[in-house]
Amino acid sequence: MNVLPYVVVAIAGALNAVHSGTNAQLTTSLGKPWWAAIIVVVVSGAFILLGVGVSRESVPSLSSLAATPWWAWVGTACGAVPIITTLLYAGRLGGAAFNGLVVTVTIITSIVLDHFGLLGFSVHHANIWRIIGGLLMVGGITLVCSF
Numbered sequence: 001m002n003v004l005p006y007v008v009v010a011i012a013g014a015l016n017a018v019h020s021g022t023n024a025q026l027t028t029s030l031g032k033p034w035w036a037a038i039i040v041v042v043v044s045g046a047f048i049l050l051g052v053g054v055s056r057e058s059v060p061s062l063s064s065l066a067a068t069p070w071w072a073w074v075g076t077a078c079g080a081v082p083i084i085t086t087l088l089y090a091g092r093l094g095g096a097a098f099n100g101l102v103v104t105v106t107i108i109t110s111i112v113l114d115h116f117g118l119l120g121f122s123v124h125h126a127n128i129w130r131i132i133g134g135l136l137m138v139g140g141i142t143l144v145c146s147f
Helices: 004-030 033-055 062-067 070-078 080-093 095-116 128-146
Strands: none
Touching (some): 004 033, 004 080, 004 095, 033 080, 080 095
16 A cells, blocks of 8 residues: 555645644734735745646646536635635634534535545445544534533
């Protein structure tokens, strides 16, 4: 089993917790969450462009852009919601509650998406173990938010 993808995703998860704190501080310092969001997107875009340059990935063709299903473009707008939500609420809720709630709802939603094979995900049926895992996540975040 190749563990590298798991390690990279785990690092991304740790950075997700870090970025919610740093972005919340950015909002506090600026006092303007929408401008903080613009700064986050611009700086993130610059780093992504750097990655494009390093990887030497070519620009997608117009035909591949045109062939993309309409619902795949919805994700580009959905990406703004976590950014502004982080800027508005991470500092208020605290890292554990904010990130725990995000991860828990992500897991529950993902179980449903996987079960039905929606949005291009492979089908992974919501068996008893996945359902129990989701319920344990709900129980865990309830404890984190309550105490």
